[in-house]
Each structure stands twice: as C-alpha cells, then as structure tokens.
Amino acid sequence: MIEIREVTKRYGGKVAVDRLSFTVRPGVVTGFLGPNGAGKSTTMRLIAGLDAPTSGTALVNGRSYAEHRAPLREVGLLLEAKAFHPGRTARNHLRTLAATHGVGKVRVEELIELTGLHAVADTRAGQFSLGMSQRLGIACALLGDPATMILDEPVNGLDPEGVLWVRTLLRDLVAEGRTVFLSSHLMSEMALTADHLIVVGRGRLIADLPMQELTARASRDVVVRTPDPSALVERLVSPEVSVSAVDREQLRISGLSAAKIGEVAHLHGVVLHELRPQSASLEEAFMELTRDSVEYRDGTMERIA
Amino acid sequence: MSALALSAGRVVRAEWIKLATLRSTLALLAASVALLLALGALVSLLTVHDWAAMSAAERDALQVGGRVFAGRLFAEMALGVLGVVAISGEYATGTIATTLAAVPRRLPVMWAKLGLLAGVSFVLMMPASFATFFIGSAILATHWDFSLSDPGTARVVAMSGITLTAVCVLGTALGFILRNTAAAISALIGIVLLAPLLFGEFAPSVAKYLPSGAMGALVTTTPDPHVLAPWPAFALLCAYLGAAIAAAAITLTRKDA
Numbered sequence: 001m002i003e004i005r006e007v008t009k010r011y012g013g014k015v016a017v018d019r020l021s022f023t024v025r026p027g028v029v030t031g032f033l034g035p036n037g038a039g040k041s042t043t044m045r046l047i048a049g050l051d052a053p054t055s056g057t058a059l060v061n062g063r064s065y066a067e068h069r070a071p072l073r074e075v076g077l078l079l080e081a082k083a084f085h086p087g088r089t090a091r092n093h094l095r096t097l098a099a100t101h102g103v104g105k106v107r108v109e110e111l112i113e114l115t116g117l118h119a120v121a122d123t124r125a126g127q128f129s130l131g132m133s134q135r136l137g138i139a140c141a142l143l144g145d146p147a148t149m150i151l152d153e154p155v156n157g158l159d160p161e162g163v164l165w166v167r168t169l170l171r172d173l174v175a176e177g178r179t180v181f182l183s184s185h186l187m188s189e190m191a192l193t194a195d196h197l198i199v200v201g202r203g204r205l206i207a208d209l210p211m212q213e214l215t216a217r218a219s220r221d222v223v224v225r226t227p228d229p230s231a232l233v234e235r236l237v238s239p240e241v242s243v244s245a246v247d248r249e250q251l252r253i254s255g256l257s258a259a260k261i262g263e264v265a266h267l268h269g270v271v272l273h274e275l276r277p278q279s280a281s282l283e284e285a286f287m288e289l290t291r292d293s294v295e296y297r298d299g300t301m302e303r304i305a
Numbered sequence: 306m307s308a309l310a311l312s313a314g315r316v317v318r319a320e321w322i323k324l325a326t327l328r329s330t331l332a333l334l335a336a337s338v339a340l341l342l343a344l345g346a347l348v349s350l351l352t353v354h355d356w357a358a359m360s361a362a363e364r365d366a367l368q369v370g371g372r373v374f375a376g377r378l379f380a381e382m383a384l385g386v387l388g389v390v391a392i393s394g395e396y397a398t399g400t401i402a403t404t405l406a407a408v409p410r411r412l413p414v415m416w417a418k419l420g421l422l423a424g425v426s427f428v429l430m431m432p433a434s435f436a437t438f439f440i441g442s443a444i445l446a447t448h449w450d451f452s453l454s455d456p457g458t459a460r461v462v463a464m465s466g467i468t469l470t471a472v473c474v475l476g477t478a479l480g481f482i483l484r485n486t487a488a489a490i491s492a493l494i495g496i497v498l499l500a501p502l503l504f505g506e507f508a509p510s511v512a513k514y515l516p517s518g519a520m521g522a523l524v525t526t527t528p529d530p531h532v533l534a535p536w537p538a539f540a541l542l543c544a545y546l547g548a549a550i551a552a553a554a555i556t557l558t559r560k561d562a
Contacts, residue, residue, distance in 0.1 A: 049405075073310075083399030088323075088326050099322055206313065
C-alpha cells in the first residue's frame with residue numbers, strides 16, 4: 001500500500017510534482033503513466049525517501065519509508081536499470097544488498113536462478129546488456145521478499161520472452177496480495193499488465209481509474225462485416241452516426257452501440273458476418289486524457305522559442 | 306541469524322563486501338603501499354649516491370620525514386582517491402539509490418564507509434611506514450645513522466601511518482560532500498598538493514595552519530617557526546577531519562540523493 005497525500009516537489013523554481021494525491025492498493029497491478037517529464041520518476045524517488053518532498057507526505061505500508069526497520073522487506077525498488085557499479089559482478093551486487101538486512105546466501109542464489117542470471121552471475125555488470133541489467137535490478141528488488149514493489153520502466157530493454165516473464169511475475173506478486181506500482185511508457189505493455197492506472201501530467205494527477213474504464217472511454221467504434229454494406233448503411237444513416245468503409249465488406253461505425261446495429265440489421269434482414277466493438281488502444285485513450293497537459297507544454301515551448 | 310532487518314553491523318558488512326569486490330580498491334591500496342616503500346627506497350639510494358658531494362650543513366639538514374618518507378605524498382594521493390571513489394563511484398553509477406533505499410537513515414552508510422576505509426588504511430599504512438623506515442635506515446646505515454630512539458623519530462614514523470589514514474578519510478568526506486569523482490579529486494589535490502605550494506610561497510605563516518601544514522608538522526623533527534608543534538598539529542588535523550565529516554554528514558542527510 002502506497003499513500004501519497006498532497007505531495008509537492010520543487011527543484012529550484014521548477015515544480016516537478018504538484019499537490020499529487022493517490023493511493024496504490026495491494027492485490028492489483030497499478031500502472032503509472034504520463035508523458036516524459038510528468039514527474040513519475042520523481043514521485044517514485046519521493047516514495048522511497050531518496051528525495052524529500054517540499055510539502056505533503058508519502059507513506060508506504062502505513063509509514064514513511066525511512067521509519068521502516070527493514071526497508072527491503074517492505075519495498076522492492078527498481079529505479080534505474082543500469083544502477084550497478086560496472087566493476088562488480090551480479091552475484092556480488094546481490095550479496096552487498098543482501099548483507100544490509102542479513103538476507104542469506106540461499107535467497108541470493110534463489111534469485112539468481114529465478115531471474116535467469118546464473119550464466120552471468122560472475123560477470124562484471126559493466127558488460128551487461130540492458131535486458132540483463134533489468135533482470136539484476138528485479139533480483140535486487142525481490143531480495144527482501146517485499147510487500148510492495150515500485151518499478152520504474154521494468155520491461156525497458158527486455159526481449160519479448162523477458163517482457164512476458166516480468167508480466168507473469170507481477171501478476172503472481174499481486175495474486176499473493178502484494179502491492180505493485182510500475183511506470184512504463186509502453187502503453188501496449190501497460191494494457192496487458194496493469195489493472196489500475198494513475199495518469200499524471202506536469203506533476204499533477206490527471207486520472208486515477210481502473211484500466212477498463214480508460215479503454216472504455218475511447219471505445220466508441222463498432223466494426224461490422226457484411227456481404228451487403230450499402231444496405232446496412234442505408235438503414236443506419238442519421239446525423240449522429242458516421243460510417244466509414246474499411247474495405248469492400250467491412251464498415252467502421254461510430255455513434256451507435258453494437259447492440260443497436262445488430263437490432264437494425266435483424267429488423268431489415270441484413271446478413272452480418274461480424275459485429276465487433278472496437279476498443280481503442282490504451283495509447284489512444286491515454287493521448288486523449290493527457291492532451292491538455294501536452295498541449296500546454298507545447299505552448300510554453302513555442303513561447304520560449 | 307535474526308529476522309531480516311537493518312543493523313549497524315550488517316551495514317558495515319555490506320560496505321565491506323563493496324570494498325572487497327572492486328579491483329580498484331585493491332589496486333589503489335597496493336599502489337599506496339608500493340609508492341611509499343619504493344619511493345622511500347629510491348630517495349634513500351639517491352641520498353647515498355649524493356652523500357660525498359654534500360656539505361656538512363646539508364647533511365645536518367637531512368630529515369627522515371623528507372628522505373625516507375619521500376613517497377608519502379604519492380601514497381596519500383592514492384589513498385585519498387580510494388576514499389573519493391568509494392562514494393563518488395556510487396553516485397556516478399546510480400548505485401547510491403539502492404544503497405540509500407536499503408539504509409534510509411543514511412548516516413550508518415557514511416560511518417561504515419569511513420570506519421572501514423580508515424581501518425584498512427591504518428592497518429596497511431602503519432606497518433608499511435615502519436617497513437619503509439627500516440628499509441631506508443638499512444640503505445643509509447653506512448652514512449647516516451638514525452634510529453627509532455632518536456628524538457621525534459618514532460613519532461615521525463607512526464605519524465606517517467596516521468597522516469596517510471587521515472588523507473583517506475579526507476577523500477571519503479570530500480566524496481560525500483561533492484559526489485562527483487572529478488570534483489572531489491580536484492578538491493583533494495587542491496588541499497593536499499596545491500594549497501601548501503601556494504601558501505608556502507606567499508604566506509608561510511598561514512601555510513602551517515592548513516591541513517597539509519598540520520600533516521607536515523607531524524612528520525618533521527626539526528623545530529621551525531613555520532611548523533607547528535606535534536600536539537597542536539595533531540589537534541588541528543583532527544579538527545579539519547571533524548569539520549569535513551560533519552559537512553559530509555549534513556550533505557548526505559539533508560540533500561536529495
């Protein structure tokens with residue numbers, strides 16, 4: 001459980017996070033979305049006590065981060081993929097971190113196996129690909145078997161197999177009742193991984209909603225396949241409805257529900273081969289939500305130029 | 306083993322693994338010992354070589370600290386750089402976020418690093434200083450007879466080990482204060498090497514109160530108005546280190562990581 005209350009962070013005169021409030025609950029994967037520079041990484045650093053908020057409070061599992069006696073047990077953190085000394089091996093990185101909390105050798109070896117690092121465990125981290133670094137970062141985050149995971153772009157640089165592995169891992173973690181909070185700029189990945197979304201722009205909260213609700217917001221179109229498109233179009237025309245032809249047999253209709261289109265087709269004896277509500281991609285829905293914050297940004301850029 | 310939780314001992318152990326698992330640590334420690342021993346031996350040999358050409362006054366002015374411990378400044382730089390990179394390396398790579406997230410109260414990390422680096426420096430450099438002394442006295446024995454029982458000589462040898470440890474501590478503190486490797490090493494060079502040159506030339510009365518002046522006083526035997534007495538010099542050095550550590554603690558705990 002992560003609770004952010006009225007958190008503001010200023011760097012000099014620049015406001016990175018602006019009176020942000022939200023709660024990340026256990027048992028669901030919560031995605032953290034926003035354009036670059038929206039304050040996602042800053043917010044994660046504030047939660048982990050790395051940066052101090054200018055005002056407001058950030059609590060993890062009911063306490064401020066620094067008050068925990070065993071932080072690794074409370075929070076698994078992955079902020080930067082390549083945050084390893086290039087001269088130290090993967091195993092030694094894990095040993096170092098494990099030592100701070102008295103985590104045993106067995107657990108270190110277990111994580112090397114789990115994250116698929118056994119072949120490179122004694123290779124110096126400077127030679128790691130981004131994907132291997134991510135795996136090591138995830139191993140570090142899991143070391144203390146934490147109740148809450150905070151991951152900044154965890155699948156960045158992973159191969160498709162690795163992406164699937166992370167997705168499954170996060171699903172397993174929330175199934176055990178843990179809290180998972182991850183940021184990503186890959187909307188498609190978020191659509192597959194997150195159950196709940198927190199969207200920020202310019203450091204402010206833009207939306208805090210279940211993933212389904214976000215996709216529903218933009219899912220207005222229905223795709224219809226019929227051997228007789230012109231007959232159907234004739235029956236559907238009205239000022240609120242717009243129809244576009246995808247190809248000779250396919251239509252994209254907006255302004256009517258799939259149920260209504262089906263009823264009309266039945267009433268007039270038009271054969272349908274397919275009737276499919278077209279859910280908008282998360283990316284489209286996301287763009288729509290953040291349009292204002294992005295436009296504002298572009299506006300200031302223009303003024304400066 | 307008790308339940309998973311932080312403890313001071315565990316933080317020290319983690320910092321020990323960090324130091325022990327980097328080649329640069331071992332390389333810099335080996336370099337500091339080698340420089341102290343080898344340059345001391347080299348300058349002792351050169352002194353033997355030049356002995357016949359020296360006047361009596363020149364021979365009288367010879368100092369164990371200057372001759373046998375000729376490698377001290379080089380060894381100091383190696384140890385100071387070790388102290389700097391032990392922490393600036395974490396900032397440069399981003400490891401610091403992992404370190405401070407694991408130990409959110411932060412100060413235990415600083416105490417562990419300072420304690421370990423000071424301990425390792427002391428344990429290596431104290432014997433290395435005595436070894437340097439005995440090698441130098443063996444080389445010079447036929448011409449210049451000196452021993453540990455001469456006034457101030459044992460102090461010079463022991464203080465060589467102490468000042469080398471002090472520079473390692475100073476480097477560590479500078480690393481915590483400045484966070485950037487290049488900046489901290491520049492500051493270290495400024496304090497240890499350049500400031501004494503500048504002030505020694507233009508303001509010798511100020512130079513003796515600098516950190517370098519205090520350390521120099523500890524490894525010299527001849528009384529000189531431009532050199533502090535050993536105990537005041539030692540107190541002054543401790544005060545400088547205390548101030549640097551205090552600044553490091555404030556930077557670490559008050560500034561964002």
